[in-house]
Amino acid sequence: MSNFAAATPTQPLRADALAGVRSRRILAVCFDLVLVSVLVALVWIVSIVLTLGLALFFLPPLYPIVAFFYNGLSVSGAKMATPGMRAMDLEMRMHDTGARVPFVNAAVQAVLFYLSWFFPPIFLVSLVDAEKRCLHDIIAGVVVVRRL
Numbered sequence: 001m002s003n004f005a006a007a008t009p010t011q012p013l014r015a016d017a018l019a020g021v022r023s024r025r026i027l028a029v030c031f032d033l034v035l036v037s038v039l040v041a042l043v044w045i046v047s048i049v050l051t052l053g054l055a056l057f058f059l060p061p062l063y064p065i066v067a068f069f070y071n072g073l074s075v076s077g078a079k080m081a082t083p084g085m086r087a088m089d090l091e092m093r094m095h096d097t098g099a100r101v102p103f104v105n106a107a108v109q110a111v112l113f114y115l116s117w118f119f120p121p122i123f124l125v126s127l128v129d130a131e132k133r134c135l136h137d138i139i140a141g142v143v144v145v146r147r148l
Contacts, residue, residue: 043066
């Protein structure tokens with residue numbers, strides 16, 4: 001059963017699609033941060049070994065690049081969620097149509113999420129938003145719902 005019944009501005013999300021989303025998202029982010037860190041460590045080690053240490057000159061931007069593609073490719077993929085989100089039974093959809101999120105929107109949402117860490121009070125927007133969306137979700141035009 002879909003969380004969106006042709007969700008348009010006149011037809012809101014089902015109430016059970018948003019139940020417990022905030023706490024599940026926090027756990028999903030923790031899981032994803034660990035997984036991205038492991039991926040970065042693996043890429044870092046492999047690149048150092050393969051280039052005999054010359055890759056050290058190119059590695060500083062490695063974490064943001066891996067995180068960008070990790071979120072963009074996994075959210076825009078068939079399962080519509082990162083592995084952390086799947087573990088917490090969450091998925092990301094377009095807010096206006098409920099359709100799968102394109103790579104560009106997923107990547108923009110990820111970049112804005114990581115930039116939000118420079119000003120943490122931005123995360124408080126989800127406490128006043130009726131659909132529990134953070135500011136980076138609103139700007140990217142996405143919504144995170146439970147997979148029911």
